[in-house]
Amino acid sequence: MTKENKKIGVGEAFPLALQHVVAMVVGCVTVPTILGTAGGISNDDLVIMMQASLFCAAIAILIHALGRKGIGSNLPVIIGSGFAFIPTLTSVVKTDGMSGVLGAQLIGAIVGILVGLGFKKIRFLFPPIVTASVVLTVGISLYGTAVKYMAGGEGSDLFGSPKAWFVALITLGSVLFFSQYCKGILKVSATLLGLVVGYVVAAILGMVDFTRVAEASLIALPKPFHFGISFSAGAIVSMIIIFVINSIQDIGQFEATTAGAFNRKATDKELSGGIIGNNISSALGAIFGGTPNATCGQNVGIVVTTNVTDKLVFIVAALIIMVTALVPKLAELFLTIPLPVLGGATITVFGSIAMTGVRMLSSAGLTPRNLSISGLAVALAVGLSRTPGAFEKCPELIRTIFGGSEIVIVAFVAIILNLILPKEKQQ
Secondary structure, X not given: OOHHHOOOOHHHHHHHHHHHHHHHHHXXXXXXXXXXXXXXXXXXXXXXXXXXXXXXXXXXXXXXXOOEOOEOOOOOOOEEEOHHHHHHHHHHHHHHHHHHHHHHHHHXXXXXXXXXXXXXXXXXXXXXXXXXXXXXXXXXXXXXXXXXXXXXXXXXXXXXXXXXXXXXXXXXXXXXXXXXXXXXXXHHOHHHHHHHHHHHHHHHOOOOOOHHHHHOOOOOOOOOOOOOOOOOHHHHHXXXXXXXXXXXXXXXXXXXXXXXXXXXXXXXXXXXXXXXXXXXXXXXXXXXXXXXXXXXXXXXXXXXXXXXXXXXXXXXXXXXXXXXXXXXXXXXXXXXXXXXXXXXXXXXXXXXXXXXXHXXXXXXXXXXXXHXXXXXXXXXXXXXXXXXXXXXXXXXXXXHHHOOOHHHHHHHHXXXXXXXXXXXXXX
């Protein structure tokens, strides 16, 4: 029996599926929390965002597992909220609110579907040097958010206190312990386990309040257009760029899955269907209030390590996630996680994203041309995003596109430089 046809019993499916859920759930908590905090929304609305994000992730996993007629990859993948979207989402929510985010997300997802339909025609715009620069910048752009959370959350009474840093460092130390000194499920679940340790310590120190959990309802269905929807040209352009970039990153995750689990390259049908499936779920997220989706790299690692590719495992995982999405008490429980715990648990994730970008740069070749492209693109992205008012006297469209999101800036600059700079002889 080949690896691709490997089957498992029904009794094995649940624990294997639960392992995948454990690995992806942190992202589905973190991304809505960061976006909701930046947008200043209420806890009730944040619960709705989390529920919608989980619900749409479950739909996406089912699309991939049961894909038909070019929709879905038919690959063993887990989908969750995409960390790469955070810088753009937080930039847009500050200028256009949640309705503007969801309107731009809807258009961006539609463009993402078009990318899936004809991705080979635009693939030349995203060679390794461009995607590597983007991934590196994504990691760098998230550091500030993680550190602010570790310090207690900007503007909170805890901010900068010894208690906040104590809890954050205990959480971080626990993540490092599980990831570096343990094996198997403990190693794979290091971020979640570190979060649990930090959560227990925070609860002992009186930093956790369960009042809202007790008051939350048991079952609640998704609410279409709860946040409304609006369309801003600048927000749409920003979101389209990151959706296109995310599609290219998804291609890399699909390729990693087929290479590691099946010892072959992904087919054009799998890549196209995978991109389409992810963006359909992101479009649904725009309707229900969830964050955009992406293929979870940590779950790709689980598939490659375990060689378990049976569709039953991923269907069960999707059902577990969907049940969680329909229970507000669980979403409220996630919201009791103190920010220092969340920051301590996720800063290693953000760090690994940046280091992935470094590895990609190395693989692309550290030639003078590539160093010029990446160095200038990353410098402008990081520098401009940290210089308020740099585009103050420019048209509104330019201010919206280039005045906040590092990801948009790095992608735009890297693509342009890659197109206009002369190719080196060895290329």
